[in-house]
Amino acid sequence: MKFGNWGLIKKNRSGVSLSLSLKKLIFEVVLVAIAAFIISMTIITERERRDYGVRDSDNVLKTLSSNISSDIEKYTSLSRLIMIESRVIDFLRAEVSAVSMGMINDARYGIMDILNSTEGVDSVMVIREDLIIVATNRFTYNYNTDLMNSEDWRREIYEGNGRAVVSLNSYGIAEKADGRPMVSIGRAINDIDTQKRTGLLMMNISTSVFENMLTRLGYNNICIMGTDGTFLAGNREYENYFGDEFLSEKIRHRNIRLGGKDVLLSGCRVNDLPIVILRVSPYGTAGIPFRMLYILLFLLVVFTLMAVFVAIFIRQNITDPIFELSGAMERNKRSGELKKIDVEVPYSELNMLEGDYNSMIDHVNELFDELVEKEKTLQKAEMRVLQEQIKPHFLYNSIETIGFMALDAGADKVHDALETLGSFYRNFLSKGDREIPLSREICIVKDYLSLQKLRYGDILEDEYDINEDTLNFVVPKLILQPMVENCIYHGIRLKGEKGTIKISAHLEDGELHLIVRDTGVGMDAELIEKIVTSRSNTYEQNSSSFGLWGTIERIRYYAGREDVVRISSEIGEFTEVEFIIPDMMHPGA
Incomplete structure (x- = not known):
């Protein structure tokens, strides 16, 4: 890295302060912690409130279900007493001809004697198999005789085999004349001696039993429904929330909006009875774990204080010493000298940073020395290349004059040769540029080979495989001509037979691959190794090796890396030199 870039790097990075970044980070962490506390508190509060509401609803619904089941069981036991009442048995056993109004009244009185000590029974109907009825009604009833004569409604009771069917x-x-609903207990009646069915009993229980139960227990947020959606007792505002989901004996819960507030709706079926209980309960403060919330709040305060302490510690022990180091580096830069710094810092890690900076200064100084040496080597290589070429400007003008003289004398071939030579030197000079497009480099080689063919005739052939997308690729000037010259003088000519020079160029992974291949005498592996690995100028005295070595050194300098050449050869067959020039040489790179 060049030292001049250090100020640019610091300038680019100076927009972000480590101290401010750490303060911002700690502030954000505290904000996240506060947000997490608020979110956690909200989640825990809402969850505990709901869990408390669910538990409370479960307890209420279970208690109420148990009470309803107990009351129904009480009325079921009462129905058994009616079934074994003697006057009722006489009514059921009597022949049709023996049934009189007196017998019917006796049976009615027997039922009333049992019911006198019990509240909540609206009516009891004892129906013989021949549909003669004994009924005790506390209210006016309307009877559906057509339905009464059908078998459908009795089938379910008969299938109970004497068991109470609710x-x-x-x-x-x-049905009652006022349309109020009722819960019915039906039982098939079998003769206790013959076990033959003699009729059935239907006991209708008033829903006032449930109303009284809710009043006694203080439940004003309960709605008791039938499984068919019939409202039985309680708060009628909740009947619209009845649904099939509550037909299970398992308690179900869901949130609803009531009066603009979220409330908990709970419900279940009462055991195997056709009765459903719904309960609506608001979410209150009961169940909120205030102790846990206080602990979380205390931890948040402790965390915030620790974050502030960490921020102060970082500023005093990290950012301030770093600012001191940075100031020392800035003063070093302004002095224009690459010298080491000496700053007192509290921790070994910062001492390591100071040591690394001082090591970098040593390395940069070494790079400066190496760069100067490379520049000298490059200049010597370029001067050697230029010294070996005939390039004075006056020579180009003289060649042009001689060409016109040859044309006037009718020596067309001489004129063409001079034109080629003039073109060669025009491209060769290239206005003093160090880099030229590959297309111009190819033109130099073609002109050079055209002149060499005039000298060697048919012994020399040239081939080109140049991809179109490589022609504008910028390369160091005169990297091909020394290679081609080396192919001729130290390859093909020494072989003593016709030879071919092939030049190829293509792009691969954004890099230019430039290949020169000749069918000359080749070279052994030892010589290839010396040419590729040698970094000194010992080859300057050996003109046969200088062209190749000098070209390799120039490309290494421009590419800024070592792996720019590959040489493969087979003695007596061929030599192939491949240059790899990275995309940094391209104008658009």
């Missing part, structure tokens, strides 16, 4: 609204065979 349903709603007496399967539709009887």
